[in-house]
Amino acid sequence: MSVDNSPSPPGDAGDSVSTLDDQGKTAITGDAVDALAARFEDERPAEELTGWPRIAVSTVAGIVSVFVLAQVFLPVPQGNQYFLMLFLAGVLPLVFVCYRGFGPRSLDGVLAAAAFVVCLYPVATGFDAFLDRQGSLSTLDTVMGGLLLVLILEGCRRTTGWVLPVVCLAFLGYAYYGGYLPQSWAIAHAGMDFDQIVDALYNTSSGFYGTPLDVCASYIVLFTLYGAVLNSSGAGRFFVDLSVAAFRRSRTAPGRTAVASGFLLGTVSGSGAATAVSVGAVTWPILRRAGYPAENAGGMLAAAGVGAILSPPTLGAAAFIIAEYLRVSYLQVLLWATIPTLLYYLGILLAVEIDARKFGVRPVAFDGQSAGRLLARFGYHFASLFAIVGFLAMDLSAPRAVVYATLLAFALSFLDPTRRIGHRRLAETLATGTRGVLPVAAVCAAAGVITAMTTKTGLGPQLAELLVKGAAAVTDDPTGVLALTAVFSAVALMMLGLAVPVTASFIIGWVIIGPALLALHVSPPEAAMFVFYYSVLSEVTPPTALAAVAASAITGGRVIPTMWQAGKYALPAFLAPLAFVLTDHGAYLLARGPVLGILWATLVACLAVAALAMATGGWLLGPAHPVERLLAGAAALLLLYLEPASIGAGLACVTAAVLVHVIRRRKAHA
Numbered sequence: 001m002s003v004d005n006s007p008s009p010p011g012d013a014g015d016s017v018s019t020l021d022d023q024g025k026t027a028i029t030g031d032a033v034d035a036l037a038a039r040f041e042d043e044r045p046a047e048e049l050t051g052w053p054r055i056a057v058s059t060v061a062g063i064v065s066v067f068v069l070a071q072v073f074l075p076v077p078q079g080n081q082y083f084l085m086l087f088l089a090g091v092l093p094l095v096f097v098c099y100r101g102f103g104p105r106s107l108d109g110v111l112a113a114a115a116f117v118v119c120l121y122p123v124a125t126g127f128d129a130f131l132d133r134q135g136s137l138s139t140l141d142t143v144m145g146g147l148l149l150v151l152i153l154e155g156c157r158r159t160t161g162w163v164l165p166v167v168c169l170a171f172l173g174y175a176y177y178g179g180y181l182p183q184s185w186a187i188a189h190a191g192m193d194f195d196q197i198v199d200a201l202y203n204t205s206s207g208f209y210g211t212p213l214d215v216c217a218s219y220i221v222l223f224t225l226y227g228a229v230l231n232s233s234g235a236g237r238f239f240v241d242l243s244v245a246a247f248r249r250s251r252t253a254p255g256r257t258a259v260a261s262g263f264l265l266g267t268v269s270g271s272g273a274a275t276a277v278s279v280g281a282v283t284w285p286i287l288r289r290a291g292y293p294a295e296n297a298g299g300m301l302a303a304a305g306v307g308a309i310l311s312p313p314t315l316g317a318a319a320f321i322i323a324e325y326l327r328v329s330y331l332q333v334l335l336w337a338t339i340p341t342l343l344y345y346l347g348i349l350l351a352v353e354i355d356a357r358k359f360g361v362r363p364v365a366f367d368g369q370s371a372g373r374l375l376a377r378f379g380y381h382f383a384s385l386f387a388i389v390g391f392l393a394m395d396l397s398a399p400r401a402v403v404y405a406t407l408l409a410f411a412l413s414f415l416d417p418t419r420r421i422g423h424r425r426l427a428e429t430l431a432t433g434t435r436g437v438l439p440v441a442a443v444c445a446a447a448g449v450i451t452a453m454t455t456k457t458g459l460g461p462q463l464a465e466l467l468v469k470g471a472a473a474v475t476d477d478p479t480g481v482l483a484l485t486a487v488f489s490a491v492a493l494m495m496l497g498l499a500v501p502v503t504a505s506f507i508i509g510w511v512i513i514g515p516a517l518l519a520l521h522v523s524p525p526e527a528a529m530f531v532f533y534y535s536v537l538s539e540v541t542p543p544t545a546l547a548a549v550a551a552s553a554i555t556g557g558r559v560i561p562t563m564w565q566a567g568k569y570a571l572p573a574f575l576a577p578l579a580f581v582l583t584d585h586g587a588y589l590l591a592r593g594p595v596l597g598i599l600w601a602t603l604v605a606c607l608a609v610a611a612l613a614m615a616t617g618g619w620l621l622g623p624a625h626p627v628e629r630l631l632a633g634a635a636a637l638l639l640l641y642l643e644p645a646s647i648g649a650g651l652a653c654v655t656a657a658v659l660v661h662v663i664r665r666r667k668a669h670a
Contacts, residue, residue, distance in 0.1 A: 047100050057097055061434035062427055064090040068221050068434075072399045082127055084209040087217040089119035091434065091441045092155055098438060099158035111151065118148040122203075134203045142195055145202030149449070152208065156446040159439035164500045167508070168446050171453040172197065178457055186466060189457045200452045207452040211324050212444035212507055219320035219330070220440055222399055225433030226384070226406045227314075232421055232429045233413035235381040238374070239264035240282050245371040251363045254290040255300060255352035258283040262304025263311060263345065272539040272547040276305030280554035287555075290361040294557030299565025300355075301554065302547040303348055306539045306570060309502070311341045313388050316536055317440055318506035322528045323398070325510065330401075331392035336529055336590040339602055340576050343589075347572035347609045354617035378416070384409040440503060447507040454511045464515035479582075482520045486581050489513045490534050490574075497538020505535040517581060525590055526580040533577040540566040568616045572609045575640055579605065585642040601642055604650075608639035611654045620661045628664075631657035 049057055067090065076083045093112035101108060121144045122130040133141060153165040179191020192200075201207035230236070243260035247253035261279040280301045287297040309316040312334040319337070323330045355361070369377075384405040391401035414420045421429060454460045471484035492513065497505040509531040517527040539547040545563040552562040567574075580586040587593050588601035615633035618624045624632070631653045638650030 047098055049098070053097060057094060057435070058427070058431040060090065060094060061431040064094075064434045065221070065225055065430040068217060069225070069403060071218075072222070072403050078127055080214065081131075081205050081209050082123065084213055084217055085119060085123055088208065088213065088441070088445060089116055089123075091438055092116075092119060092151065092445070094435070095155040095158060095438050095442050096151075098435065099155075101154070101158055111154070114147065115151045115155070118144045118151065130203065135199060137195055137199050137203060141203070142198050145198035146194070148208065149198070149201060152442065152445045152449075155442040159442045160501055160504075164443065164446055164504050167500065167504075168449040171450050171459075174459065175453040175457055187459060187462045189459075192456060196456075197453075200456050201449060204452070206448065206455060208445050208448045210448040210451055212321065212447040212451065212503070213441070215317070215320045215324050216437065216441050216444040218399055219324075219402075220317045220444075221434065221437045222402045222406070223314060223320075224436045224440075225430065226402050226409065228429045228433040228436065229406050229409045229413070229421065230381070230384065232419070232425055232432075233381065233409055234378070234416060234419040235409070236265055236278070238378045238381050240279065241369075242371060242374050242378075244282070244286070245369060245374055251290070251361050252353055252356040254283065254286045254292065254361065254364055255356060256349065258287060258297075258300055259304045259307075259345065259348050259352060262301065262308055265308065272302070272306035272309050272536075273550040274305075275308050276301045276547045276551045277554055279304060280551055284555050286364050289364050291359055292355070292361060293359065294555040295552075295561040296355055296359070296565050298548065298551035298555040298557045298562035299567075299569050300348070300352065301551040302540055302545070302562070302566035303569035305547050305551070306536065306566075307341070307344050307348065307573075309536050309539075310337065310344060310533065310573060312337055313385055316532075317503045318532050318535060320398070321503070321506060321510075322532060326524050326528055328525075329392065330398035331389070334389070334392070336525060336592070339589050339591055339598075339605070340529075340533070340573070342602075343576055343605055343609050344570070344573045346606060347613060348569050350610060350613035351569050351617055354613060354619040358617070358619055358623075380412045380415055381409075383412060439501075443501050443504050447504050450504075450508055451511055460511045460515050463512045464519055467513070467516040468519055478520075482522075483582060485516055485520060486530070486578055489516065489530070490578065493531060493534035494538055494541045497535050498541065502535050502538065505538060506532055509535055522581045523587065525592060526587055529590060530577045530581050533573060537570065537573055540570045542567070571612055571616060575608075575612070575636070576605065579640045579642055583642050588642070604639050604642065604647055607654065608636045608650070611639065611650075611657070612636035614657065620658065622661075622665055624657075624661060625664060628657045628661045631660070 064087070068087065071083055076086070092115040096108045096112040096115060101111070130141070137145070153168055156168070157165045174187075175192045175197055176194070177191070178187070178189040181188040240261045243257045243264060246260065247256040258279060261283060262275055265275050265278055280298075283301070284297060287300075288294070292300075308314075315334070315337060319333050320330065322328075323333050387408050388401050388405045391404055392398065396404070410421055410426070467488060468481065468485055471481045471488060474484055475481060489509075493505065493509045496508060500508070510528065513531055514527050517530065518524065522530075539545065540563070542548075542560070542563045545566060548563040548566040549559055551557075551566070552559045555562070576589065579589055585593075585597065585601055588597045589605060591598055593601075611632045614620050614624060615629045615636060618629055620628070635650045635653035635657065638646045638653060641647070641650075
């Protein structure tokens with residue numbers, strides 16, 4: 001079998017990237033990969049435009065990109081809310097042009113024009129005068145704000161489906177009708193009339209122009225532009241080629257290649273489903289040739305793809321919101337994510353080693369350049385990734401750090417004559433960056449409805465109190481209450497993530513579940529990372545598990561078994577967040593605490609992940625007996641509790657599992 005490691009790695013979305021099947025025939029092309037990935041995104045795929053609409057959209061999108069880049073160094077003097085109004089006026093009309101609705105195309109144009117007008121209305125009619133009318137909007141203000149609300153919900157429906165708009169309508173209904181609820185109900189409030197609702201959404205620094213949209217305009221769009229530049233320069237294919245070349249010797253090379261490719265490519269993609277499809281297109285023929293069953297290979301690809309969202313240096317969009325909500329630097333959030341990332345990939349790699357032995361996979365011969373030659377020729381693609389962390393360490397703001405890294409990636413593209421970003425490709429890349437953020441912008445604007453209504457009505461603390469009371473009704477032990485609240489919260493977040501995108505899931509989870517954890521004396525960083533991880537893990541949680549479904553489309557495996565295999569590979573990520581919040585020592589796994597404490601907690605957690613791999617994979621030195629697997633599973637849970645007594649019990653369980661396994665094997669070979 002041959003894998004093409006060409007000296008000029010393709011990177012654009014339109015490039016014809018292909019892999020070879022066992023008979024040497026083309027298995028899938030780059031265009032097919034893009035189309036397949038779009039089917040399984042949280043957001044719906046955009047319309048393929050041609051002619052003058054394509055030119056117009058590209059022009060406007062490019063202008064928005066330049067405007068956002070300029071804002072980093074030359075912010076508008078009128079303030080952040082003014083900037084967000086201009087940003088929304090640029091992106092919301094594009095949503096109606098790029099994403100089809102129910103009516104004729106001419107209606108999309110009307111809605112785009114209406115979105116432009118209502119977004120710019122406060123700016124065009126006098127921004128300061130508009131702000132002075134806060135709390136006493138004119139009739140025209142209310143009409144414009146109400147129209148913008150409808151347009152944002154429709155834009156969100158077009159990009160993500162019905163669920164999030166319906167959730168927003170439920171919060172709006174609660175805000176309006178909450179005054180009619182019996183006062184004995186915990187969630188009753190005074191009620192808000194329509195003018196008050198529109199005022200809270202349209203004429204404050206919360207609502208439409210709150211933290212979610214601010215993060216989108218100030219952080220996410222810049223990282224999307226960075227990813228577009230990296231992709232255009234050929235970095236995406238280089239990362240996959242390097243992973244293929246790096247593990248060409250051992251029988252576990254195919255599995256390691258898939259995992260490494262997912263981690264590296266995720267820095268460009270930022271999407272679990274898209275990464276799983278892109279990596280699978282190249283590595284599935286290798287995995288099949290090695291002897292991996294389709295379902296196991298699909299689970300591995302899905303877990304590797306989702307891991308990219310959980311991993312520094314880019315993480316997912318929700319990570320920027322964490323930094324903004326907690327008023328910490330993005331570098332701090334990256335630091336918190338470092339140890340959980342190591343645990344996650346340790347679990348995947350151990351599962352890869354176990355599966356290689358269980359299925360008797362075979363080494364696969366690879367043609368093409370060596371890893372050393374690829375690094376020597378294209379290793380410069382790593383420079384901008386390291387530069388982001390370096391700039392953040394130099395105390396630069398995240399927006400400036402990513403802009404400088406983007407400029408570095410742009411400059412380095414000229415080292416490859418076939419991938420250099422000239423003026424035409426630069427214009428395409430700028431447009432691609434903004435078009436890529438349109439669904440996120442719609443989600444963030446809609447999420448502002450939820451946060452504003454939750455804040456104005458006090459719903460967040462009330463629901464948090466109900467959650468804690470529900471746990472307290474089962475047990476009156478404080479430790480038990482915290483444990484049950486954490487489990488209830490994890491289930492709620494995973495269920496929420498099945499229906500709405502990760503960003504919206506985090507925002508809703510933070511305003512409702514965050515206060516419950518904080519009320520039980522969980523510190524804000526642990527609570528925020530807990531909500532973040534369970535929001536992301538919806539991509540591998542049945543029954544939807546978008547990343548797993550996408551991977552099964554590549555491998556041809558059965559969907560439900562692929563989902564369960566993805567859950568097996570990703571299991572450390574499901575359990576580690578519980579360790580964050582259940583004990584004070586959980587903070588050590590976020591690199592918060594003394595160095596010695598961080599070290600011993602990390603080592604114990606690594607042992608827990610190894611025990612977990614033995615329990616789920618059913619293998620140690622050979623096939624594991626059910627009793628051994630049960631002991632190993634118990635050991636993993638006890639070790640992750642990170643308290644001296646439970647750690648001691650966990651060590652005893654894992655020791656017993658190993659001893660029983662060794663004795664049984666010796667008897668079998670006697």
